[in-house]
Amino acid sequence: MPTVQVPQFINLESKIVGPLTLRQFLFIGGGGFLIFILQYVLQTWLWLMVSIFIALFSIALAFVKINEQPLHKVLINALKFYISPRLYTWKRPQKTKKIFEEKKPIPPQEKPSQKRLTVEELEQIAKELEEKEK
Numbered sequence: 001m002p003t004v005q006v007p008q009f010i011n012l013e014s015k016i017v018g019p020l021t022l023r024q025f026l027f028i029g030g031g032g033f034l035i036f037i038l039q040y041v042l043q044t045w046l047w048l049m050v051s052i053f054i055a056l057f058s059i060a061l062a063f064v065k066i067n068e069q070p071l072h073k074v075l076i077n078a079l080k081f082y083i084s085p086r087l088y089t090w091k092r093p094q095k096t097k098k099i100f101e102e103k104k105p106i107p108p109q110e111k112p113s114q115k116r117l118t119v120e121e122l123e124q125i126a127k128e129l130e131e132k133e134k
Contacts, residue, residue, distance in 0.1 A: 024062040027072075031058025 013021040020028070035051040042050060064071040117125075 020062070023070075027058050027062040031055055031061075 013023065016022045017025040031054050035054055038050060038054075039047055041047075061070075061072050066074050
């Protein structure tokens with residue numbers, strides 16, 4: 001029976017461009033492209049200040065991890081937290097109609113007192129039954 005090697009590092013991203021993953025390459029490439037476009041739009045001193053900020057931010061997005069989570073996921077989760085409402089209201093559950101009504105326990109009824117029959121009365125009843133059968 002042939003043996004099969006089990007993959008060990010299935011949670012690691014593949015290195016696509018040199019030592020960078022595709023996500024890291026896109027963050028750095030996007031930052032570089034934005035800096036390149038802003039060079040023609042802004043004045044030199046303003047472009048230099050903005051480009052340093054963009055470069056640091058794109059490098060941080062590509063490489064920084066907080067509690068084993070990439071920085072872009074942390075920023076998205078923080079944004080969702082600050083945008084979403086934090087007022088939680090209690091909603092009363094709707095009353096549902098019961099299909100089957102609960103059976104109420106039947107109170108024990110008093111049994112009528114049973115009369116004890118004597119031997120003569122039993123013999124008389126037996127004779128009456130024999131006569132009815134005939």
